[in-house]
Amino acid sequence: MKEFFTVAVLVGIAHSGIRLAAPYLFASLGEMVGQLSGVLNLGVDGIMLMGAFAAFYVVFMTGNLWLGLLAALIVGALMGLLMAVISVTMGAEQGISGIGLYLFGLGLSSLLFKTMIGSVESVSGFSTLRIPVLSELPIIGPIFFDHSVVVYLAYLMVPVSWYLINRTTLGLKIRAAGQNPEAADSLGVSVNGVRYITVIYGSAMAGIAGAALSIGLLNVFQENMTNGLGFIAVALVYFGGWRPFGILGGALLFSTVNALQLWAQVLGLPIPSDLAVMLPYVLTIIALAFAVRQVRQPAALTKPFERGE
Amino acid sequence: MGKSRTSLSWDRLIDFLLPIVAVLAALLVGAVLLLLLGENPFTAYTVLIRGSLGNVNGLTQTLTKMTPLLLVALGICIAFRGGMINIGGEGQIILGALATTAVALAFPTWPRWILLPVVLLSGALAGAFWGGIAGVLKARLNVNEILSTVMLNVIALQLMNFLLRGPMLDPEQIAAGTNIAQSAALPKQVWLTRLVPRTLLHSGIILAIVLAFLVYLLLWRTTIGYRIRAVGLNQSASRYAGIPVRSYMALSMILSGGFAGLAGAVEVTGVHHRMIEGLSGGYGFSGIVAALFGHLHPLGAIPASFFFGALLVGADKMQRTVQVPSALIVALQGLVVLFVVASEYYVRRRSRRRVAVNPDEPSSDEPTHLGQEVIGV
Amino acid sequence: MQKRTIWLLALISVLILVIAGCAAPAAAPAAPAAESGGEAAAPAGEPFKVAIVMPSTITDLAWSQAMYDGLVAVQEEMGGESAMEIAYSESMFNVADAAAAIRDYANDGYNLIIAHGTQYGNSMFEVATDFPETSFAWGTAVDTGKDKGYENVFAYEANAQEGGYVNGVIAALLDESGVVGVVGPVEAGDAKLYIDGFATGAKATNPDIAVNISYTGSFGDTALAAEAANTHISAGADVLTGSAQQVVGAIGVAKEAGVLWLGTQSDQSSLAPDIVVANQVYDWTGSIKDMIAKIQAGELGGTVYTLTLENDGLKIVFNDGYATPDEVKAAADEAIQGIIDGSITPLAE
Known part of the structure; x- marks a missing residue:
């Protein structure tokens, strides 16, 4: 057996963990905004698949990565619009409409893939951007400053989301819509209008999360390539207690443990692989139960709002 | 008086028909997709209906599919009524199936009348245990159940992978050196009776329907059921009324997991006769959809899971006969779910208008709008 | 409001009528055929019908695609769709669904039904009992059920x-x-x-x-x-x-x-x-061709095919x-x- 706790391995684990967390960050931070305003969107995985396909297809045809990212954003937003019409305007049960949206996205992305591309292909996606000077730093450099552009973008979304929620009027309205929609309404906030914005925004982020996979990290598209990643992203919102930095912590914990178990396997530690794969899931639950200070969920989460008479 | 009665039942009929209209609308969108793929939608939908309902073979497949759906849906009714969102059905089914298999293989000589109830019960208990983990975590440590059930699904899957490749691997497979990941075959006395020869339909369907009535009695005719629903409707009021809210939250998850576990047990004893991979196959999620189609009412879950089972079976036939990609079928299911859930909007609007016109009409005991009262925690 | 209700009802009735109208004539002749099942041996001139049930998709660039490509290659060699029909069911990760698919294909008179995953084995054997005139194949496996009296099951594996x-x-x-x-x-x-x-x-x-x-x-x-x-x-x-x-x-x-x-x-x-x-x-064409030849000669199963470097599989x-x-x-x-x-x-x- 090889040495496990060497600097190189630890750097490798941290580096992997940071990269693995990126798609979760996009999806979870978007979902968080929706939930803060009172809408639970369980369809993230389906939206991610649509985003992943849209981005991949555009890059496959044009080679323009930013156009691909934009396509994912638009397709994600459209899926969000559908979710908003059904869950906000029509006040549908959010748990079930989310599952419907998931199935729809899963099916449609595969169908489009089959008819428009037909076989697994690859594109050249966002490449690694070594940040000058900083990436030369020992340990810190290789861990933090040696990633794909989409990874930096994902981490940039953490403070941006924090600012949006805590320092803008819109953020205030979002939280009001999720905590006490009646009061918000009486103060002249259009609760459902705010919810439209958040759901569409969150879904656009989920679309980007899919693009981060298909044109950022993997550079291929395959049917159901997310394999349930979107559901983990929803779970991480609860882990993070609807706070951007909490979600960052959750995503990093989950991803780093996942990286750890991969490294443990790669270096031949004698653990059955099935049990190693379980590790991040088990630890996430334990960490939330015993280590993380928990926050009450937005009072109006999953409750549609309709103006009283 | 008489007049208002008729108009009431007329209204009820419309409420009943609305979801059907929604399904038709979804199929209409699906027809456009089919046309785009160059297929004739009429042919396709004829296959869908005929394949699931039009002959003995299709009908038995629908009923076979309905069995686990209904069992999971019953558990979902309890959990959602108790204010808990259980999306851990997949994991609970797996645990139930694993326990059923382990117990049946441990006591192969016991007679049927003891062994069969024991194995079904152990399946239910294992599912209850898996659901109970999420329930207790929520009740004691305030861990959100969506998070824990999502994670527990993956853990159960990997646990199954581990057990089926090691401790529970069929000794015959080891002897033959083929190592196919499955358990040994269960003793014949725990096999559920096949109701129609040359089909998979087994007596589990009867069990599921009987249990639907029992769950109805539990939820609406017992104190426990009343309290579960009270906790789901309004936690602080329940607490004020002296109900131990946390215990009841845990209890509803335990019961819910129990039914999913039983679904796993019934699949093992009724369909596969051993533990295999791919046994849970999405029932944990489809069961939620079936439960919500049935308005979270145990008796409503019976036609709802029949309908949804028929849709799934018919859609598979459509894939086979018309040879459309399976992806279209998945998308179509998603559309049906979306359209039906959206159609609730009209049901609600109509019921509100009725109340506005006639304030004496008792507001329905079963909220037409499931989620907003029930799920809000 | 009354008007709208009537409208809705009318719309529904029309839709139901349309669907029923389509279903009824087609259903009548088909029903007995579906029940008779098992008359698999195709008369001369009719295409040889192969069905495959697979866990992934025909474009997975791996296990499922390898077999599907093999079938398509054999089809081309035999002279296209008029000589050999291929039907497939993708993404059958739920084994009960796969079991239903296998049974349906048997009912529909397919000559050879391939259960392309070890997890389908039990279901396939169950159907094989009911359809002794139909050939089945499954893999990766080496068990043709000969010792249990099955004569209509092939097995295949890859070294x-x-x-x-x-x-x-x-x-x-x-x-x-x-x-x-x-x-x-x-x-x-x-x-x-x-x-x-x-x-x-x-x-x-x-x-x-x-x-x-x-x-x-x-x-x-x-x-x-x-x-x-x-x-x-x-x-x-x-x-x-x-x-x-x-x-x-x-x-x-x-x-x-x-x-x-x-x-x-x-x-x-x-x-x-x-x-x-x-x-x-994985080149399954050799195995598939041999299976088809055997079936056409009246030998419905019993052979284990192993892809090796030696046999060019x-x-x-x-x-x-x-x-x-x-x-x-x-x-x-x-x-x-x-x-x-x-x-x-x-x-x-």
């Missing part, structure tokens, strides 16, 4: 370890860092055979080489497979391989990092022409886009010959 060994030899020769990596799905079956063979081949060529192996715990977790590839690269691997449909994620990463890749199951060269060196390709296909050094190709050929003549055992004891 994945053989190509795994050859790929291991190629990897060890191309490797410069002393480390090669394997991205596995679930530690069992075909994937495990391949990976064990790969490790044996690599070690036999270079006893000092480190073969790092990881499993993702899933066949379809493309993202984790990609990260596994990243991990292997960070751990020093400069040649990678892996199995199942998830590997497309790993290939994407390998391509980006300029690390070499060795494929298995299907030809994966097209995905990354610069870095894919060679693939072990397994092929090592080099990617023309990558300039593989001649001495590496020679060593691969030598390994192939050694496995065929028995001087090399691809699985270490």
Whole structure:
């Protein structure tokens, strides 16, 4: 057996963990905004698949990565619009409409893939951007400053989301819509209008999360390539207690443990692989139960709002 | 008086028909997709209906599919009524199936009348245990159940992978050196009776329907059921009324997991006769959809899971006969779910208008709008 | 409001009538046929009907696609759709659904029904009992049920370890860092055979080489497979391989990092022409053709087909886009010959 706790391995684990967390960050931070305003969107995985396909297809045809990212954003937003019409305007049960949206996205992305591309292909996606000077730093450099552009973008979304929620009027309205929609309404906030914005925004982020996979990290598209990643992203919102930095912590914990178990396997530690794969899931639950200070969920989460008479 | 009665039942009929209209609308969108793929939608939908309902073979497949759906849906009714969102059905089914298999293989000589109830019960208990983990975590440590059930699904899957490749691997497979990941075959006395020869339909369907009535009695005719629903409707009021809210939250998850576990047990004893991979196959999620189609009412879950089972079976036939990609079928299911859930909007609007016109009409005991009262925690 | 209600009802009735109208005439003649089931032997002139039930998709670039491509190749050889019909059911990850599909195909009079996954075995045998006139095949397996009285079941398997060994030899020769990596799905079956063979081949060529192996715990977790590839690269691997449909994620990463890749199951060269060196390709056409010939001669089962390098069921296909050094190709050929003549055992004891 090889040495496990060497600097190189630890750097490798941290580096992997940071990269693995990126798609979760996009999806979870978007979902968080929706939930803060009172809408639970369980369809993230389906939206991610649509985003992943849209981005991949555009890059496959044009080679323009930013156009691909934009396509994912638009397709994600459209899926969000559908979710908003059904869950906000029509006040549908959010748990079930989310599952419907998931199935729809899963099916449609595969169908489009089959008819428009037909076989697994690859594109050249966002490449690694070594940040000058900083990436030369020992340990810190290789861990933090040696990633794909989409990874930096994902981490940039953490403070941006924090600012949006805590320092803008819109953020205030979002939280009001999720905590006490009646009061918000009486103060002249259009609760459902705010919810439209958040759901569409969150879904656009989920679309980007899919693009981060298909044109950022993997550079291929395959049917159901997310394999349930979107559901983990929803779970991480609860882990993070609807706070951007909490979600960052959750995503990093989950991803780093996942990286750890991969490294443990790669270096031949004698653990059955099935049990190693379980590790991040088990630890996430334990960490939330015993280590993380928990926050009450937005009072109006999953409750549609309709103006009283 | 008489007049208002008729108009009431007329209204009820419309409420009943609305979801059907929604399904038709979804199929209409699906027809456009089919046309785009160059297929004739009429042919396709004829296959869908005929394949699931039009002959003995299709009908038995629908009923076979309905069995686990209904069992999971019953558990979902309890959990959602108790204010808990259980999306851990997949994991609970797996645990139930694993326990059923382990117990049946441990006591192969016991007679049927003891062994069969024991194995079904152990399946239910294992599912209850898996659901109970999420329930207790929520009740004691305030861990959100969506998070824990999502994670527990993956853990159960990997646990199954581990057990089926090691401790529970069929000794015959080891002897033959083929190592196919499955358990040994269960003793014949725990096999559920096949109701129609040359089909998979087994007596589990009867069990599921009987249990639907029992769950109805539990939820609406017992104190426990009343309290579960009270906790789901309004936690602080329940607490004020002296109900131990946390215990009841845990209890509803335990019961819910129990039914999913039983679904796993019934699949093992009724369909596969051993533990295999791919046994849970999405029932944990489809069961939620079936439960919500049935308005979270145990008796409503019976036609709802029949309908949804028929849709799934018919859609598979459509894939086979018309040879459309399976992806279209998945998308179509998603559309049906979306359209039906959206159609609730009209049901609600109509019921509100009725109340506005006639304030004496008792507001329905079963909220037409499931989620907003029930799920809000 | 009343008006709207009536409107709705009218609309529904029309729709129901339309659907019923379509269903009724078609249903009448079809019903008895569906029940009679089992009259499988096709009269001369009718196409030979093959159905396949598979866990993944026909475009998965791995296990399911390999078989589907084989069927299509045989179809072309036999003279197109008029000579051989292919029906397939994809994404049958739920075994009960697969069981229903197998039974339906049997009911519909298919001559040969392929259950393309070990997990379908039990269901297939159950249907095979009810349809003794229909042929079934399943894999990877070696059990045709002969000892239990079945005469209508074929089984097939691939000696994945053989190509795994050859790929291991190629990897060890191309490797410069002393480390090669394997991205596995679930530690069992075909994937495990391949990976064990790969490790044996690599070690036999270079006893000092480190073969790092990881499993993702899933066949379809493309993202984790990609990260596994990243991990292997960070751990020093400069040649990678892996199995199942998830590997497309790993290939994407390998391509980006300029690390070499060795494929298995299907030809994966097209995905990354610069870095894919060679693939072990499963060629089922020989087995399928033999099954069809046997069935047409009245022999409905009992044979186990094993893809090997010797019978050309397994092929090592080099990617023309990558300039593989001649001495590496020679060593691969030598390994192939050694496995065929028995001087090399691809699985270490």
